[in-house]
Amino acid sequence: MTDSVIAPEIMDSQVSSGTVRDYVALLKPRVMSLVVFSGFAGMMVAPGHLHPVLTLVAVLCIALASGAAGAINMWYDRDIDAMMDRTAKRPIPQGLVPADEALAFGVILTIASVALMGLALNWVAAGLLALASGFYIFIYTMWLKRRTPQNIVIGGAAGAFPPMIGWAAVTGEVSIASIVLFALIFFWTPPHFWALAIFRKLDYQHAGVPMLPVVAGEAETKKQMLIYTLILLPLAVSPYFLGIGGLTYLVGSIILGLAFVVLAVQVMRSDDHKPAKRMFAFSILYLFLLFAILIGEHLAA
């Protein structure tokens, strides 16, 4: 990586010139918000009752572990982050936080959040939290991301864990319903990320990250995006049949699923990147609304 925007000696500087805000930025707050929301949804729909303070602690643990994994990801990917427009403003490429400090920050927060989850809730939830962090750091970031165009398909499992962790925090176990919530995010991740990769293709190409649009081309990517949205359509409906979603959820998931498919078709039929940008934005709304309906139904009940 000789043509990185920021010199490696700046990134590996031992002197921290960053503020608290820069350390917060290491935690990828925007990604964290969706992770926390889906984890909270898992807790809400799980059978059983949790003390409100313990619910808050579980949410905090999921948030911290997610952020910590993000910080370690930024430490490992600092070379390619410096080369991509989307990530060049991150605290390590900017020289605001020394790389070693970001790693230490991430490791300490990971250990603290997993330990707290185990002590406050249960060790099944803590184990799943550790598994999700390990999967994101070792399997996705260090192994798959730079090696295969299927990186986000397999690596997407890491982001699919939160509802399962939330469920386990309440029940102390893994069930079919929590596996379905896991699968929902797992199959949502590829069309979500590939929509981004289509309009950020040059960025990934420049950094040498083998995202599907870079390796297989946009046409193949768009075809696969449509396949995943079609798989997602019946999958997103299944919580209704498992008893964790009500009628509102059934109707909402069908409408949202169909809209997702329509957007995927629009992406496939278009040569410019506008539909892909629209699909990326909608994908976030899609997942947020699905879990919001689940939460809303349980609060109303």
Place this chain on the structure above:
Amino acid sequence: MTEQQTPPPTRKHGGDSHVHRRQRGKNLAVLAALFAFVAIIYVVAMIRMSGGTFP
């Protein structure tokens, strides 16, 4: 031979205070995080020992 004494280095007040201010901010954030962690452990222990009836 006269001994030439080197004058003590002048502190760059503007630069130093800026760095110190940021460092103090981070130190306070770490302090707050540690206090929060201790408080959480205390409250969780009370809840678990009371069988969920605390407070």
